[in-house]
Amino acid sequence: xxxxxxxxxxxxxxxxxxxxxxxxxxxxxxxxxxxxxxxxxxxxxxxxxxxxxxxxxxxxxxxxxxxxxxxxxxxxxxxxxxxxxxxxxxxxxxxxxxxxxxxxxxxxxxxxxxxxxxxxxxxxxxxxxxxxxxxxxxxxxxxxxxxxxxxxxxxxxxxxxxxxxxxxxxxxxxxxxxxxxxxxxxxxxxxxxxxxxxxxxxxxxxxxxxxxxxxxxxxxxxxxxxxxxxxxxxxxxxxxxxxxxxxxxxxxxxxxxxxxxxxxxxxxxxxxxxxxxxxxxxxxxxxxxxxxxxxxxxxxxxxxxxxxxxxxxxxxxxxxxxxxxxxxxxxxxxxxxxxxxxxxxxxxxxxxxxxxxxxxxxxxxxxxxxxx
Amino acid sequence: xxxxxxxxxxxxxxxxxxxxxxxxxxxxxxxxxxxxxxxxxxxxxxxxxxxxxxxxxxxxxxxxxxxxxxxxxxxxxxxxxxxxxxxxxxxxxxxxxxxxxxxxxxxxxxxxxxxxxxxxxxxxxxxxxxxxxxxxxxxxxxxxxxxxxxxxxxxxxxxxxxxxxxxxxxxxxxxxxxxxxxxxxxxxxxxxxxxxxxxxxxxxxxxxxxxxxxxxxxxxxxxxxxxxxxxxxxxxxxxxxxxxxxxxxxxxxxxxxxxxxxxxxxxxxxxxxxxxxxxxxxxxxxxxxxxxxxxxxxxxxxxxxxxxxxxxxxxxxxxxxxxxxxxxxxxxxxxxxxxxxxxxxxxxxxxxxxxxxxxxxxxxxxxxxxxxxxxxxxxxxxxxxxxxxxxxxxxxxxxx
Numbered sequence: 001x002x003x004x005x006x007x008x009x010x011x012x013x014x015x016x017x018x019x020x021x022x023x024x025x026x027x028x029x030x031x032x033x034x035x036x037x038x039x040x041x042x043x044x045x046x047x048x049x050x051x052x053x054x055x056x057x058x059x060x061x062x063x064x065x066x067x068x069x070x071x072x073x074x075x076x077x078x079x080x081x082x083x084x085x086x087x088x089x090x091x092x093x094x095x096x097x098x099x100x101x102x103x104x105x106x107x108x109x110x111x112x113x114x115x116x117x118x119x120x121x122x123x124x125x126x127x128x129x130x131x132x133x134x135x136x137x138x139x140x141x142x143x144x145x146x147x148x149x150x151x152x153x154x155x156x157x158x159x160x161x162x163x164x165x166x167x168x169x170x171x172x173x174x175x176x177x178x179x180x181x182x183x184x185x186x187x188x189x190x191x192x193x194x195x196x197x198x199x200x201x202x203x204x205x206x207x208x209x210x211x212x213x214x215x216x217x218x219x220x221x222x223x224x225x226x227x228x229x230x231x232x233x234x235x236x237x238x239x240x241x242x243x244x245x246x247x248x249x250x251x252x253x254x255x256x257x258x259x260x261x262x263x264x265x266x267x268x269x270x271x272x273x274x275x276x277x278x279x280x281x282x283x284x285x286x287x288x289x290x291x292x293x294x295x296x297x298x299x300x301x302x303x304x305x306x307x308x309x310x311x312x313x314x315x316x317x318x319x320x321x322x323x324x325x326x327x328x329x330x331x332x333x334x335x336x337x338x339x340x341x342x343x344x345x346x347x348x349x350x351x352x353x354x355x356x357x358x359x360x361x362x363x364x365x366x367x368x369x370x371x372x
Numbered sequence: 373x374x375x376x377x378x379x380x381x382x383x384x385x386x387x388x389x390x391x392x393x394x395x396x397x398x399x400x401x402x403x404x405x406x407x408x409x410x411x412x413x414x415x416x417x418x419x420x421x422x423x424x425x426x427x428x429x430x431x432x433x434x435x436x437x438x439x440x441x442x443x444x445x446x447x448x449x450x451x452x453x454x455x456x457x458x459x460x461x462x463x464x465x466x467x468x469x470x471x472x473x474x475x476x477x478x479x480x481x482x483x484x485x486x487x488x489x490x491x492x493x494x495x496x497x498x499x500x501x502x503x504x505x506x507x508x509x510x511x512x513x514x515x516x517x518x519x520x521x522x523x524x525x526x527x528x529x530x531x532x533x534x535x536x537x538x539x540x541x542x543x544x545x546x547x548x549x550x551x552x553x554x555x556x557x558x559x560x561x562x563x564x565x566x567x568x569x570x571x572x573x574x575x576x577x578x579x580x581x582x583x584x585x586x587x588x589x590x591x592x593x594x595x596x597x598x599x600x601x602x603x604x605x606x607x608x609x610x611x612x613x614x615x616x617x618x619x620x621x622x623x624x625x626x627x628x629x630x631x632x633x634x635x636x637x638x639x640x641x642x643x644x645x646x647x648x649x650x651x652x653x654x655x656x657x658x659x660x661x662x663x664x665x666x667x668x669x670x671x672x673x674x675x676x677x678x679x680x681x682x683x684x685x686x687x688x689x690x691x692x693x694x695x696x697x698x699x700x701x702x703x704x705x706x707x708x709x710x711x712x713x714x715x716x717x718x719x720x721x722x723x724x725x726x727x728x729x730x731x732x733x734x735x736x737x738x739x740x741x742x743x744x745x746x747x748x749x750x751x752x753x754x755x756x757x758x759x760x761x762x763x764x765x766x767x768x769x770x771x772x
Contacts, residue, residue, distance in 0.1 A: 148712075149712065150711075150712045151709070151727065152723045152724055152727045177759065177760075178712070179758040179759050179760050179761075180756060180757075180758065180759065181759075182759060248760055253759040253760060283749070283753050284752070284753045326756075350757070352759055366759065368756070368757050368758065368759050369757065370756060370757070371756075371757070
């Protein structure tokens, strides 16, 4: 195998590959990226056995062939080479080495046989649909902050992607929750997704996809089976296993009769919560919301730091109420609201509260109060 | 020798002769004398039938009735009042059995929130008596009144009498006191004279007092250890006293040293306040080596219940769960995981511990299993309300 590639192109592809490769591996081959030259194109493949990524780019190649080399090391080398440099890579089948030359630098890396490298395959994908990149981005951005990191609740360690119907309108929904907050975002169901199974896309795959979205402007092709999901960008395809579990019946925890409505300027609220929470104890991050007529008083106190209060003008239609929330959760949600006015639908100090963007019904957030 | 009045807390000179067992100041007959009374400073204070006493306090109509608190979980007796105990009702007894013994008993479901509040009041009075309070569970604690070097301070016995009097007056529950020179003996003493008791075990009499007692009285000697000692022909503490420490260590390892000390009434463990508590754990040597996951899980569940009860009792929570296993060839394995937020709930502890167990247990056989709660915090931020707590979520239940 022999090829020449510009440093920038190499760096970009290696960045994608090394991001999938785990830092610590018990199986040596999984630390490697596979390089293959075929039909004048260079392809990169990497996997952690749950997610696989394959990318193919144009390169000047003089001899076809394939090899594998440590992904993180190769990436570090490419990163440190000067901008615009031409990189020559060479591997001869037998000696277990990859030689990389650029300008006056030469590196020799030990490689492992390509036969050891796992096959990355999605298998048959019975459901295929396309999503505009910005829609996929919105499905991810507005839910992934709520993904649980609690491993014992593995079925919450991802985004639940499924189709549903609301007043005869078919929708594609993404939902994530960690039990303290829940985020639900929906878009019209794309063509080809009708009848798709509800699937839980693991957090790592969600984060890898999110990184790749920013590099494309048009559409992402999604393929889906009962056990795997694939995302095809221009030159990159990412395949991930799905979480084998049952996502809880989340509809049951979305309150339907919260009648106390609080409206507020989203930016003002966000800034005030951010300021007041400076005082909240590191452990609880609690802020208290005291709502009385047109005044919302945010307050926080901690034994170590002292106290803080701030008033925000609001519109409110019910009896005075005091309720506590984790300030970080409030900020996570406020950050995802793009409109000027946000709305809270409350029941009482101990019940789930709904937060949404008044000008955008596609997203809904549920937040569990804290004891304060 | 001094005589202590348990009602007014005054120590007076104990004059020999009849009629002098009454208090010299208030004439109360509830007095106590002991040669080491002024020297002993470590106490174990145990509230009498705590939950039942609170229920009786709050409802005078049942004051004279047999009262059983319990029934909500698996239908067992949590606490029986002293009247119900006369019928043979005991804690942890299945409710149907308790009601067979005492059919007219008043059964009240436990109100933990209320008991926790009362426990807080009791503890506050304890902390006014001495800052060195180590809660053991919701209704008992060790207290250390410091070395008796300070002659100007009243002896622990007098402070305890006044403290328990305040608890009765201000909170409306009674407690029994065991006073001695260390935690082990104080704990035994508090059990000697219940309810409303005050018992003393002096350093000088400890050895003789313990000699006829069964080895099971020693903390850490559970059923498995008891069988092992029994197999070696040891049934009483007195038998242990006659065996040299080196022999006990040779036979029972590190625990042998503790056995040798406790057998003669020596307990080096100090009274520790909450801030000094690093972890709370429970472990058990299995009756027979186990390798089956369901059986190990069952043991683990019982241990988690013990840890949860102790966290609850001390008003503490833990951020990390530790699993301990000892294989049949004595290899000790510990695995831990950090929780999202501190917990003191059985369900959460068990879920994490069994998650660790599932990853560890395979073909190996184990002789010991234990669970620990580490990274101890106060309970304020523990177990934040959860959206799904009222619903059945797959895999989220604490059941075996």
